[in-house]
Amino acid sequence: MPKVIDPACAPHDHSARPPATFVRPGAIERAAGIFRAMGDAPRLRLLALLGQGEACVTEIAAAAGDDLSTISQRLRVLRNEGLVSRRRNGKHILYGLADQHVADLLFNALAHASEGRADLSRLASLVPPTNPTQE
Amino acid sequence: MPKVIDPACAPHDHSARPPATFVRPGAIERAAGIFRAMGDAPRLRLLALLGQGEACVTEIAAAAGDDLSTISQRLRVLRNEGLVSRRRNGKHILYGLADQHVADLLFNALAHASEGRADLSRLASLVPPTNPTQE
DNA sequence: TTAATAGTTGAACAGTTGATCAAGTGTCCC
DNA sequence: GGGACACTTGATCAACTGTTCAACTATTAA
Numbered sequence: 001m002p003k004v005i006d007p008a009c010a011p012h013d014h015s016a017r018p019p020a021t022f023v024r025p026g027a028i029e030r031a032a033g034i035f036r037a038m039g040d041a042p043r044l045r046l047l048a049l050l051g052q053g054e055a056c057v058t059e060i061a062a063a064a065g066d067d068l069s070t071i072s073q074r075l076r077v078l079r080n081e082g083l084v085s086r087r088r089n090g091k092h093i094l095y096g097l098a099d100q101h102v103a104d105l106l107f108n109a110l111a112h113a114s115e116g117r118a119d120l121s122r123l124a125s126l127v128p129p130t131n132p133t134q135e
Numbered sequence: 136m137p138k139v140i141d142p143a144c145a146p147h148d149h150s151a152r153p154p155a156t157f158v159r160p161g162a163i164e165r166a167a168g169i170f171r172a173m174g175d176a177p178r179l180r181l182l183a184l185l186g187q188g189e190a191c192v193t194e195i196a197a198a199a200g201d202d203l204s205t206i207s208q209r210l211r212v213l214r215n216e217g218l219v220s221r222r223r224n225g226k227h228i229l230y231g232l233a234d235q236h237v238a239d240l241l242f243n244a245l246a247h248a249s250e251g252r253a254d255l256s257r258l259a260s261l262v263p264p265t266n267p268t269q270e
Numbered sequence: 271t272t273a274a275t276a277g278t279t280g281a282a283c284a285g286t287t288g289a290t291c292a293a294g295t296g297t298c299c300c
Numbered sequence: 301g302g303g304a305c306a307c308t309t310g311a312t313c314a315a316c317t318g319t320t321c322a323a324c325t326a327t328t329a330a
Contacts, residue, residue: 027249028180028183028245029176031245032174032178035179035244038166044163044167056277057277066319068276069278069322072278073319073320075278076279088327091276092276093277104243105240105244109166110163114165191307192308201289203307204292205288207308208290225297228306
């Protein structure tokens with residue numbers, strides 16, 4: 001039997017550790033908000049769609065097979081966390097990913113989610129290296 | 136007033152777009168699960184703590200000022216999504232970040248959350264380039 | 271102005287989730 | 301074995317979240 005070197009909670013000291021507030025508390029809360037907004041499959045699918053380019057609400061609703069109102073509510077959540085951009089074009093309102101950071105986050109997560117069982121090269125097309133929201 | 140070039144939903148065609156299933160559906164669901172697990176401030180703070188190195192439950196509970204049971208429940212959620220590693224050391228169970236991917240995700244999110252108003256150099260110490268769970 | 275299209279917002283309801291407590295398992299030491 | 305310590309698990313309950321429906325605002329075209 002492998003004897004444990006230290007009887008207690010060995011290699012690290014039990015009390016001489018810097019407090020959890022190593023990173024400013026506000027950042028944690030904001031990051032959690034961002035994750036919470038992305039932590040819903042329909043909403044994440046919506047973001048993935050926007051990763052392919054801008055789209056108006058009607059278009060998104062058609063692609064998702066959902067109600068306009070439902071899509072609008074989902075977009076509101078994403079917008080509240082600053083994850084999507086919004087601009088008007090006539091009668092339509094075009095949504096897109098807010099910035100490259102969001103695209104990176106999305107890509108990273110999908111890469112992790114597909115780890116070891118899907119070819120990541122397919123994911124690359126989701127978020128091209130150039131800015132997805134060209135203007 | 137700037138006249139709109141196209142009367143309808145201009146620059147992109149309204150129906151000639153590949154379906155949202157550009158990335159396999161399972162990956163979206165898993166990624167959403169990961170985000171959901173990280174989308175809670177106490178849980179994210181816990182992950183940030185583990186980013187500094189392994190820790191046992193008692194230690195985490197002390198740092199967070201929370202109940203053992205509460206911490207255990209939070210760890211269960213994170214473990215269900217494969218975000219943390221677990222190994223026994225005598226009476227204690229040491230938790231850590233599951234892999235570098237999780238660390239990257241964490242770092243990326245905190246970087247985005249602090250965008251433009253905090254120096255990111257501080258965050259770098261949270262997730263060192265070397266693997267945080269040395270064995 | 272009126273009608274039609276496009277989207278947002280508020281309320282209500284069902285489903286989910288997180289904290290807490292009590293009871294359980296596993297490991298160490300005597 | 302027995303007791304102490306270190307967790308885990310199941311149940312309960314309050315709080316939150318997502319969807320739906322109805323009513324509302326905004327833009328365009330006639």
